[in-house]
Amino acid sequence: MAYIGIDLGGTNIAVGAVSEAGSILAEATAKTLAGRPFEDIVRDMAQCVKKVMGKAALREDEVRSIGIGIPGVAEEKTGTVFNCTNLGWVNVPLRQEMQKYFQKPVFIDNDANAAALAESCAGASVGCKSSILLTLGTGVGGGILINGKPWAGAHGRAGEIGHMILVPDGVPCTCGRSGCVERYCSGTALIRAAQQECCNFPDTVILQKAGGNMDRINAKQVIDAAKEGDASALRVFNSFARYLAMAINNLIWFFDPEIIVLGGGVSYAGSFLLDAVRSLIPCHQMGKPLPVPPIVLARLGNEAGIIGAAMLGK
Amino acid sequence: MAYIGIDLGGTNIAVGAVSEAGSILAEATAKTLAGRPFEDIVRDMAQCVKKVMGKAALREDEVRSIGIGIPGVAEEKTGTVFNCTNLGWVNVPLRQEMQKYFQKPVFIDNDANAAALAESCAGASVGCKSSILLTLGTGVGGGILINGKPWAGAHGRAGEIGHMILVPDGVPCTCGRSGCVERYCSGTALIRAAQQECCNFPDTVILQKAGGNMDRINAKQVIDAAKEGDASALRVFNSFARYLAMAINNLIWFFDPEIIVLGGGVSYAGSFLLDAVRSLIPCHQMGKPLPVPPIVLARLGNEAGIIGAAMLGK
Numbered sequence: 001m002a003y004i005g006i007d008l009g010g011t012n013i014a015v016g017a018v019s020e021a022g023s024i025l026a027e028a029t030a031k032t033l034a035g036r037p038f039e040d041i042v043r044d045m046a047q048c049v050k051k052v053m054g055k056a057a058l059r060e061d062e063v064r065s066i067g068i069g070i071p072g073v074a075e076e077k078t079g080t081v082f083n084c085t086n087l088g089w090v091n092v093p094l095r096q097e098m099q100k101y102f103q104k105p106v107f108i109d110n111d112a113n114a115a116a117l118a119e120s121c122a123g124a125s126v127g128c129k130s131s132i133l134l135t136l137g138t139g140v141g142g143g144i145l146i147n148g149k150p151w152a153g154a155h156g157r158a159g160e161i162g163h164m165i166l167v168p169d170g171v172p173c174t175c176g177r178s179g180c181v182e183r184y185c186s187g188t189a190l191i192r193a194a195q196q197e198c199c200n201f202p203d204t205v206i207l208q209k210a211g212g213n214m215d216r217i218n219a220k221q222v223i224d225a226a227k228e229g230d231a232s233a234l235r236v237f238n239s240f241a242r243y244l245a246m247a248i249n250n251l252i253w254f255f256d257p258e259i260i261v262l263g264g265g266v267s268y269a270g271s272f273l274l275d276a277v278r279s280l281i282p283c284h285q286m287g288k289p290l291p292v293p294p295i296v297l298a299r300l301g302n303e304a305g306i307i308g309a310a311m312l313g314k
Numbered sequence: 315m316a317y318i319g320i321d322l323g324g325t326n327i328a329v330g331a332v333s334e335a336g337s338i339l340a341e342a343t344a345k346t347l348a349g350r351p352f353e354d355i356v357r358d359m360a361q362c363v364k365k366v367m368g369k370a371a372l373r374e375d376e377v378r379s380i381g382i383g384i385p386g387v388a389e390e391k392t393g394t395v396f397n398c399t400n401l402g403w404v405n406v407p408l409r410q411e412m413q414k415y416f417q418k419p420v421f422i423d424n425d426a427n428a429a430a431l432a433e434s435c436a437g438a439s440v441g442c443k444s445s446i447l448l449t450l451g452t453g454v455g456g457g458i459l460i461n462g463k464p465w466a467g468a469h470g471r472a473g474e475i476g477h478m479i480l481v482p483d484g485v486p487c488t489c490g491r492s493g494c495v496e497r498y499c500s501g502t503a504l505i506r507a508a509q510q511e512c513c514n515f516p517d518t519v520i521l522q523k524a525g526g527n528m529d530r531i532n533a534k535q536v537i538d539a540a541k542e543g544d545a546s547a548l549r550v551f552n553s554f555a556r557y558l559a560m561a562i563n564n565l566i567w568f569f570d571p572e573i574i575v576l577g578g579g580v581s582y583a584g585s586f587l588l589d590a591v592r593s594l595i596p597c598h599q600m601g602k603p604l605p606v607p608p609i610v611l612a613r614l615g616n617e618a619g620i621i622g623a624a625m626l627g628k
Contacts, residue, residue, distance in 0.1 A: 083602065130468050142568070146460055153570020154444050155605035164564040168481055168557075175599055243482075250478040254456070254568065256467020285489055288397065291469035 002058050004049050004066040004104075005310025007111065010034055010086030013041070015048035016303075017056040017063070018310035022122030024303060026055035038092045046101035065105040065313025066098060069114030069305050073156040079108055082156060107312035112159055113150035114308030115298075116143025119261050121311045123299040128258040132251055133298065134161060136244070137264035140182045144255075150312070162186070166247055184243035187219040187265045193236045194222045204232035223269040241273065245280035252281070252293060263298030270297060316372050318363050318380040318418075319624025321425065324348055324400030327355070329362035330617075331370040331377070332624035336436030338617060340369035352406045360415035379419040379627025380412060383428035383619050387470040393422055396470060421626035426473055427464035428622030429612075430457025433575050435625045437613040442572040446565055447612065448475060450558070451578035454496045458569075464626070476500070480561055498557035501533040501579045507550045508536045518546035537583040555587065559594035566595070566607060577612030584611060 002025060007014040013032050017025040028051040030044045045068075053063065072084030079095020095106040109117075116125075116133035125131040129148055135141040142161030144151040151158055162182035163175050170179025171189075183189055195214050198207045205228060207214065209221040225233030248260060267273065274295060283292045300307060316339060321328040327346050331339040342365040344358045359382075367377065386398030393409020409420040423431075430439075430447035439445040443462055449455040456475030458465040465472055476496035477489050484493025485503075497503055509528050512521045519542060521528065523535040539547035562574060581587065588609060597606045614621060 128468075144569075146465075151460075151569075154442075154572035154607060155570055157566075157605060158568065158570035160567040164567045165560050166482070168560060177596060246479050246482060250564070251568070252471075253474040253478045254472065254565070255458075255465075256469055256472035258468035282491060291471060293468060 001064045002056065002062055003064055003310035003313050004052065005114075005306040005308065005312075006045055006049070006066065006068045007114075007305030007309055008032070008041075008045070008068055008070050008087075009111075009305075010071060013045055013048060014302075014306055015045065015052050016306035016310065017052045017058055018307055020314075022118070022307050022311060024306060025058075026052045027306070028052045028055070032087070034087045038087075038089060038094070039097060041087070042094065042097040042101075046098065049102065060102070063102075063104060065107060066102060067107040067109070067114070067309035067312035068094065068098070069109060069111040069309035069312075070094070071111050073110065073152075074108040075156060076108070076152065079106060081108065105313060107309075109150050109309075109312055110143070110152060110156075110159065111305055111308075112141040112143035113145075113152060114143070114312065115263065115300075115304040116145050116261070116308070117150050117311050118300050118304040118306075118308030119263075119298055120145050120148065121314070122307055123304065124261045124296045125259045130255075130257040131259045131261060132161075132255065132257045133261045133263060134248070135264035135298075136185060136262060136266035137187050139188070140186045141264070144257075161247065161251070164247070164250070166243060181243075181247045185240065185247055190219050190222050190236065190240050190266060191217050193239065194233070197232045197236050201232045205230035206233050206236075219266050220268055223266070223272065227269075227272055237269075238276065241276035242280055244273075245277045248277060248295065249281055257293050259293050260295045261298050262295065263301075263304070267297050315378045316370065316376055317378055317624035317627050318366065319428075319620040319622065319626075320359055320363070320380065320382045321428075321619030321623055322346065322355075322359070322382055322384050322401075323425075323619075324385060327359055327362060328616075328620055329359065329366050330620035330624065331366045331372055332621055334628075336432070336621050336625060338620060339372075340366045341620070342366045342369070346401070348401045352401075352403060352408070353411060355401070356408065356411040356415075360412065363416065374416070377416075377418060379421060380416060381421040381423070381428070381623035381626035382408065382412070383425040383623040383626075384408070384422060385425050387424065387466075388422040389470060390422070390466065393420060395422065419627060421623075423464050423623075423626055424457070424466060424470075424473065425619055425622075426455040426457035427459075427466060428457070428626065429577065429614075429618040430459050430575070430622070431464050431625050432614050432618040432620075432622030433577075433612055434459050434462065435628070436621055437618065438575045438610045439573045444569075444571040445573045445575060446475075446569065446571045447575045447577060448562070449578035449612075450499060450576060450580035451501050453502070454500045455578070458571075475561065475565070478561070478564070480557060495557075495561045499554065499561055504533050504536050504550065504554050504580060505531050507553065508547070511546045511550050515546045519544035520547050520550075533579050534582055537580070537586065541583075541586055551583075552590065555590035556594055559591045562591060562609065563595055571607050573607050574609045575612050576609065577615075577618070581611050
């Protein structure tokens, strides 16, 4: 049996046929062209599904289900997408529309939850019953698994770690509040802090790597400069790691997962990031050892979206 | 069938026989006398159980199980208490010791989780599959229910909401770190803020209520003075409510429970507290309504410990 996984993004639709073991058998993509009627987008999704089934030589009775990871909030019972900001979707009957093309079970979940599920089926957290995936990219996303299943919360809004408040009255956030985790722990936050540092220390290696143009600074340059020992880059990186450790620490005290997985662009920093964060998570209290979940890197990269969506049906 | 619930505290052992519906049929108590060998404490617990069965006229075959709520961390599989700071317990084989007296299933969980379970069986969160109980007392405790079951986490340390960091580099905490939720949202925090306020504004009604003695200020006096409109008390109370709202807000963004229940001494403030906190939880984002779980008061008071421990076996 195989499972179809659809990673629906604001820019691209990525579709894959996935094996029982969680590996991708065939892939197809299309442009999302957000703003079109949802029926057109679902039609293109369905065409990709057919293409993928052809590539993988799958008969329809060899496909168990279709899973869709969306950048938004869906209601499990009805298969309706409440709200998908990037696509401008509000109350879209996604399952119903997809079932016009395929008479299969259709599962829909948030893309971060799907990625967390993918890592637990075929990536960094295989065998773990509870886990949190933190994606450190343009923003900060979160996926939660409880007893091996994605946890969407009672109202579909769980896992929004990026909008937990880390610093009361801190840096204003795009969400309208201030001091959100996303303002301190995303790739965007790392870049912004580096830009400020460059104003004070224009000799920094960061600025050299960006060709002398502050607007071209990216997270990789900051991380590489820090790895090379540049004092400014280390200041920026260490402050970033300190905030990230606080955010992770809070997740541990509240939820105590079996494992924490870091993904997204900033996880490019690899063990340099892991070592910094781990050293800042308290593992003793009043002389007694405190159990700390392993903090590891995501393994599946961009494939997590397809694999996780597919595994929603497993 | 009935269930025995034992609320094991640092000062008292409270034991009750509890009905299927979650009401207490009979009670007995003994002093804990912490510091004694654990075998002596368990013997006294067992004597209380026998007393309670006598009072409720229960035969041994009418008791399904014994549940014990402890102020610490236990391992479900083995029934061993890892660590119970108030009692000085480390690696105590509690289940095994209790089964010397009763050949019944023995369940052990953290007391805050037990209280959360009690509220969901017979209190404020009946029928809710997921909930968080926050106890606002000397410290801040937390109990989490997922799919109707207490969630202890992968290493037994979940629910320690009092030690999530609310203010980076904030007020030093007894745990050795700083800025913990407990330093801003406990009864102790409310009293401390009131004492500081009294230094600056000695005319405050708070100080009158405490007989002019700052050391006698308690949470009830601060709340009552705020309800009466005293400016100093209102400043203290509003700041308290603002921090509590931030802490609750973070739980909602991360976990999105069906309901949030507030218990402990500070919840005496009732709707005065609820109204203040609710008004500070964002319920809109970019013009769209955000679902917010109901925030309600605990109903079972001190009985939650016994009822919840008993319901561990249900």
